[in-house]
Amino acid sequence: EEGRNQEAGVTTTRSILESFTESQEVRGLIGNLRGVFGDLVTREMATEKFIGIMDKYQEQPHLLDRHLEWMMNSLLDIARDKGSPPLLVHLAFKFLYIITKVRGYKRFLPLFPHEVVDLQPVLDMLVDQNPKDSETWETRYMLLLWLSMICLIPFDLARFDGNLISDEGQTRMPTMDHILNIAKASIMHLCYLVVSDKARDAAAVLVSKFIVRLDVRQKRMADFLDWTLAMLSKSSFQTMEGTVVMNGMLQALAQLFKHGKREDCLPYAATVLECLDNCKLSESNQMVLRKLGMKLVQRLGLTFVKPKVAKWRYQRGCRSLAANLQAQGSVVQNQVVTVAANEDDDEEEYDIPGEIENVVEQLLVGLKDKDTIVRWSAAKGIGRIAGRLPKELADDVIGSLLDCFSLNKTWFCSTISFQETDNAWHGGCLALAELGRRGLLLPSRISDVVPVILKALTYDEKRGACSVGSNVRDAACYVCWAFARAYDPAELIPFIHQISSALIISAVFDRDVNCRRAASAAFQENVGRQGTFPHGIDILTAADYFAVGNRVNCYLTISMYIAGFPEYTQPMIDHLVNMKINHWDCVIRELSTKALHNLTRRAPEYMADVVLPRLLPLSVGTDLHTRHGAILACAEITHALCKLAEENNRSITYYFNEKSLEGLRQIHQEVCSNRQLYRGLGGELMRPAVCTLIEKLSLSKMPFRGDPIIGGWQWLINDTLRSLPLVSSAARQHIKESAVSALAALCNEYYINEKGEADPALQDELVTEYVSELQNTEEMIRCGFSRALGALPRFLLKGRLQQVLEGLKKVTLITPADVSFAEARRDALIAIAKVCQTMGVKGDGSQEEYVCKDNVNQIYATLLSGLTDYTTDSRGDVGGWAREAAMTSLMEVTLLLVQNEVELIDADICKQIMCWLAQQSAEKIDKFRAHAGSVFLTLLHFDRPPVPHVPHREELERIFPRSEKETLNWNAPSEAFPRITQLLGLPAYQYYVLLGLSVSVGGLTETTLRYSAQSLFDYMKKxxxxxxxxxxxxxxxxxxxxxxxxxxxxxxxxxxxxxxxxxxxxxxxxxxxxxxxxxxxxxxxxxxxxxxxxxxxxxxxxxxxxxxxxxxxxxxxxxxxxxxxxxxxxxxxxxxxxxxxxxxxxxxxxxxxxxxxxxxxxxxxxxxxxxxxxxxxxxxxxxxxxxxxxxxxxxxxxx
Known part of the structure; x- marks a missing residue:
């Protein structure tokens, strides 16, 4: 049950580094390469050590910048040395690749030596490489990157050719062709652009740098493009070989159109686009091919239109956060803004070719791709190209973009059509963010965009048993972040309350931690850049990046604080009612209703007059999830309203009208009699929901005393307990606890008369019925009614205590017929302690009304027998459940007696308790050992007053000091066994500790065996x-x-x-x-x-x-x-x-x-x-x- 509200995967460990602290160690590793390369083991150890050091800087690679040059020079010195064996050279290049992987080749590339003298040696090394050798691909990758830097030398390559006729009379290949063939088609008929390793990426970089040289461009660019397009045309993405070829060609073309001058690439752009269209990459299942195709399409589009900064784009005057914070007076009034949207830009000349329409269409289609990286590339392309278009055409692009969201023409009550998929919504949000941060989304369009963003922030579409949309919500937060940086506060003032409320709702109530954190970051950016969000600083202190990481904390604590600001109270309540109580995730529904309970204090009248009347019809509606959430919400809100009325000395029904009271009273009747909704799988949600409603209405002291509905509620509780065998094991515990809690609240409120007593007939019927069910042949029914007896109030158990204890004792006995009923024995042991706590202690009292000298030995005997339950079945050590419950119950009963009638605790009983706990503390299962150790130390160190007759108390307090009561980790064998074996020297505990150790030392778990055996041997040596x-x-x-x-x-x-x-x-x-x-x-x-x-x-x-x-x-x-x-x-x-x-x-x-x-x-x-x-x-x-x-x-x- 503890894990019901836990969120998986929200905890991440990250070490914040300040500098490259291992620089000297890395110097030593690099300097020692000559000594270790010859032995496989030492070579691998050095490599693993280097990888371990570098991987620490994956998130902060900039810390390596000051050290990149000396690391590169040290490693290249090894590669340049002609005396270095090939294995050493490969190892040096492998180290270089590891550095490149962390820092990225773009930052690394300018550091390569690029003098004329380096050209021929690098070419010679590349010629000596075998592209098929899978062990040396790092060498080929780094050599190709090095050559891509060397080929930028500002000399005509023909000067390096000299006499092309060798002494043997053979013609040598010109340097230009030699370099090109290394990437394209070498004399070995192998091509680095079509290999399947990392060298293909480096070959694409080499081609893009080399082809754009003036001398190469004039002679070889056309031929290279013809060859590339021919390779593309005859390759198919349906084969592995074709996929590899197309990948290389697309990378080369994308890099070429990125680094080449527009005037040089423009003559070929239309031909490349036509070839790309014929490839139909959008039909490929290969994500990387579609991404490269999208990248190439956008770069072709940028080639078609001139690179210019559009005069019509929106320009925010103050882009510095520091300047913004230092601005005098009102942020809105004092910002210097230049909006060129209204300027006359008719004089600008735009030459827009027809191909640009094809490019934009492909990019818009790419926004709907199934893979994020493709959509992201398309979004960036939309932003870049729109910045080079005239205002009218750019506005058309934005209009087409908004179609990705399929908004209905009327915006009322969040009415939106979901014709487009979540992929289209995600891609559209990314594109809007790109347009916004580039100033291409003019203020006149904000009114069209904000409704889209508000919907995207809560986009959650159910698919089967789960939903999609977390990426959409995350992207919508990015849009809000981009808008905060792009627009002047005056432009967003009309929408500020909508945006701030939506971001708060996402930051606090989103199901996914990454979306909550993204919303928090966007809210923070708006507070800093815009300065117009209501109570922004106050909210940020409570809902920062780390605080919103815990979902329960968000729903139950942070939401309560933020709702204290009136601007956010109603939007938060409305969101929970409209979007969360019908959520597909049961945990979210339950958290939402608890949040509504807390928020009721902030707006009681709104809850009573608006929310509750809206929820009551939903609580008997047709949709299961909505009905479940609505019933829980009604229960929580009603309870909160009644507590508030009681605190203010008002009538319990102060906030309720007759219609609301009748609606609450009729929920069970509607669900049960009219709709039969307690049956089937839906009943697993309805039963605990209505039981929670019964509990909350009873706690609220609703005026239903004597009403026939009380009988209906009692029937539901009893029927739920009898139906436990029919429900799934996952829901069983929650349903049982809901029914038991409802029973306790119902009895306390509606079954007690003015004298504080129960009706004798009702008491007899209820207790007799429940005790008789303890011998049911179904284990789960025994469990349910055991816990029910433990929850009954004192006035119902008075005069029937022995009957109840005897019934529960029979459940704890192991007989051949019910040997596997471990869960029933567990619940009976728990119930015995609860009954004892309910009835209280009186040494000379009646055994029918109190825990007294006549029945205390019987109670202890039953609980101690639970410690001997070692039943096993296909589920494992199921008897451990009973032992755990027995330990807890022994502690609770003992502490109850200590605080009330300490003389009832017999010395022999106390000795048995402590010895059995010591045995359990020495056993092999971590969970039960930890629980036993915790109970053992609780009893040992309890001092209000101390537990009497503890054997060897002084020695125990020396072995287990009070200061270590909370810190000693009993789960860890390395901590537990060295302590517990010291009890072997205490005669009273020796037998029991040795019995527990036998199971641990002779067990199968390696860690338990090692530490328990070592601790035992240490004691024996002593x-x-x-x-x-x-x-x-x-x-x-x-x-x-x-x-x-x-x-x-x-x-x-x-x-x-x-x-x-x-x-x-x-x-x-x-x-x-x-x-x-x-x-x-x-x-x-x-x-x-x-x-x-x-x-x-x-x-x-x-x-x-x-x-x-x-x-x-x-x-x-x-x-x-x-x-x-x-x-x-x-x-x-x-x-x-x-x-x-x-x-x-x-x-x-x-x-x-x-x-x-x-x-x-x-x-x-x-x-x-x-x-x-x-x-x-x-x-x-x-x-x-x-x-x-x-x-x-x-x-x-x-x-």
Whole structure:
């Protein structure tokens, strides 16, 4: 239940760095490359270390800027050195790529050396590369980037050709063609533009830099474009090879049209656009191809129109935030604004080719693409191209853009058509933001855009079991952020209340944390830039970026604070009522209704006169989610109004008219009798909702006493408890708790008379019915009525306490028929404590009315029996639920007695409680160990007054100081076991702690096993020289074994623990004594434990114990060997094999067991024999061992 209102994935860890603190370490790594490159392990370790350092700066790469040059020079020195082996050169370039990956190649590119002398060596290195080598792609990538910088040298490349006829008479390729062919088609017929690795991206950069050179452009640009378009035309995005080729070609063209001069690219733009149209990239499933196509389309569009700053664009005079904050007087009045929209721009000459219409159309279609990066590229293209168009055409583009939102012509009561998808809304918002921040959205259009943005801020379209629209809301926040920076406050004044309210609603009530944070950032930007948002600074202090990260805090705390400002109160309430109580997510609906409860205090009349009458018809409507939210909202608002009336000494019904009261009273009747809405899956929502309504109306003391509706409510509660087996397991707990809470409130308000008593007939009927249901054959019905009995008020339980306790006690008993009813036992144990708290304590009182000396032992016996529930089934250790409930109930009852009648706590009872808790604190399951430890320390350190008769209180307080009560992490085995093992030295706790440790040390969980075993061994070392302590410990250990013989839950891990203890020399003090009683009794117990056992794990664990016992002197050795030789011929091959292996290790460890003369032969038989062979063969080998070791041969017993 705690997790119902939790929001997944909102916590992120981020380290804020101030400088590149590892610079010296990186110098050392780079300087040491020559020494580590030859060994694979050291090379990989150095690389991983470098990657780990660089990855820390992914979010703050600018911190590397001061260090980029020396890192590059150090690594390039290695690459330039002709004596560097190829492996070292590849490693240096790999390090360079890692830096580039973090900082980005654009920032890195200008730092490359680009002198004339670098040209030929780089070309030679590239020629030596194998484009198919997947191990060295970083080298090729960095060399291509380096060459893209070198090729910008301001000399004609023909000067480097010299005599193209070599000494052998062969013609050399000109440098120009050599460079171009590296990217395009080398002599090996391999092309870096069509490889599938990162080198393709670098090749595109190289082409774009190289082709635009004056000498290359004149001779090779046309040919290169022809080749590129030909490759595009004959490639298909439906094949993997075609996809790779098209990717390279599109990257090259996009880079070329970005870096090339307009006049150079314009002659080819129409041809490229036509080829691109024929490729039909919009039909491709490849996201990257569609994105590159969109990028190329926008750059072609920018080529078609002249690069000019439109005179008609909106220009805000003061763009500096610092200047804005320093402005004197009113922000609105003193800003200097230049709006050129009204200026006469007819004199401007625009030459707009026909292709621009095709470009804009493709970009508008791209705004609806299914992938965000494509929509983002299209949005940026719309913004860039609109800035080069005349005012009229740009306005047409904006008009077409607004069609993405499919707004109805009339804007009333948020009426909007959802014909367009969420993708179109998202792309449209991104485009509006781009237009706004570039000043291309004129003030005259703001009135058309604001309604769109307001709707986008709450866009949430249900799709199946969830919804889409979080990206739309996030983009709408971006639009508001952009508008804050783009427009003068005077332009937004008419819309300021709408925008501020919408942003507040998004920041506080949005379901997704990224949208809440985006809205908070947009609100902050508006407060700073505009200065016109009401109460902006005050709100920002409460709803900053970090505060809105917690959804529950937003709904229940921040919303309450913001609603204190009247401008936001009604919009927030209206949003919750219109948009959130019918939300598809149940958690949001419940949070919304709780928020309405809080907000009622801010506007009680509005809630009573407007909201409640609006909700009452919805509470019996047709839509399930709306009905569920409306019922909860009615309950919460009613309760809040009644509390407010009571605080102001007014009548409970002060805020309600007859129609409202009748509407509240009729909700159950409408849902039950007229509509049958408690059935089916919808009933899982309706039942807890109406139970919550019953609870809140009862707490509100509504004037329904004696009304027939009370009987209907009681029927619903009882029917809900009986229907628990029919509901899903996920909803069961919530439904049960809702019904129990409703029952408690209903009884307290409507079943008590003026004398403070219950009607005897009603009491008899209710208690008898509930107690009888405790023996129902359905577990969930037992659970429900157990909790219901625990929730009944004192006046209903008075005179019936023993009947109730007896009924609950029967539920806690484990019988063959209900062994798996762990949840019922848990709820019964919880209910016993609740009943005790309800009835109170009176030492000499009646056992029918109080917890007293006559029934306290019975109560404790029942609760203590719950600590022995170790039931397991397919769900795991289900008995742990009962043990956890028993621990909680023991604590609650004990503290109740301590605070009222401390003399009722018997010394023996207290000892049992503390010892059982100590055992639970030493067990293997973290959750239950932590709970037991918490209860143990609560009882130990309780001081109002202290719990009496705690055994060894002083020693316990030394081991567990009061200061560590809250800080000790019992969940962590590394913290819990070193403490709990210290209790082994306290006689009262030794048996129970050792019993718990046995399960942990012999368990399967690695961390629990490691820390529990280590703590136990540390304790054993401490008492090694104390014979009395060792004797006591061993006696307790054997007692644990005897008491749990054939109890596999304890005995199997106990055998494993004994194996480890023997192997670690924990009993060395006894090994020198012949036939020590401990070893003899332990051998007997182990032998008895595995007698006729077929459990593989138990048998294998016992082998280790038998082998460990061989270290004890006396007649026991022969018995142990005889037992091991019996296991060598066990019917299970795995047991025979394990025994042989462990006996082999035992004989090597304890060399005095076998005569040295026969040792080698014995070991040979053990190691060379196939112990998984047939039994007659194995038996023969076993008998040979018996003869060699002078042990009697086991004889077959006739059946």
């Amino acid at each position: 008492i090694q020289n104390e014979s009395s302590a060792m004797e006591s410990f061993c006696e307790t250990l054997l007692k644990v074994f005897e008491d749990n013989l054939r109890n596999d839950r304890v005995s199997v891990p106990l055998l494993t623990m004994l194996d480890q203890m023997l192997a670690n020399g924990c009993f060395d003090i006894f090994t020198v004594q012949e036939n020590h009683p401990f070893s003899v009794r332990l051998f007997t117990l182990c032998k008895e434990e595995i007698k006729r056992s077929k459990a593989i794990r138990k048998l294998r664990s016992s082998i280790g114990v038998f082998c460990g016992l061989i270290q004890f002197q006396g007649d026991l050795r022969e018995k142990v060997l005889f037992q091991l030789f019996l296991l060598l011929c066990h019917s299970f091959p795995i047991i025979r094999k394990t025994t042989a292996s462990q006996v082999y290790e035992m004989l090597i460890t304890y060399s005095d067991v076998v005569d040295p003369a026969t040792m080698e032969e014995v070991l040979t038989i053990l190691s060379d024999t196939n112990w998984e062979a047939e039994l007659p063969v194995v038996r023969e080998k076993r008998n040979c061992l018996c003869d060699l070791m002078k042990v009697p041969k086991p004889q077959l017993v006739p059946k």
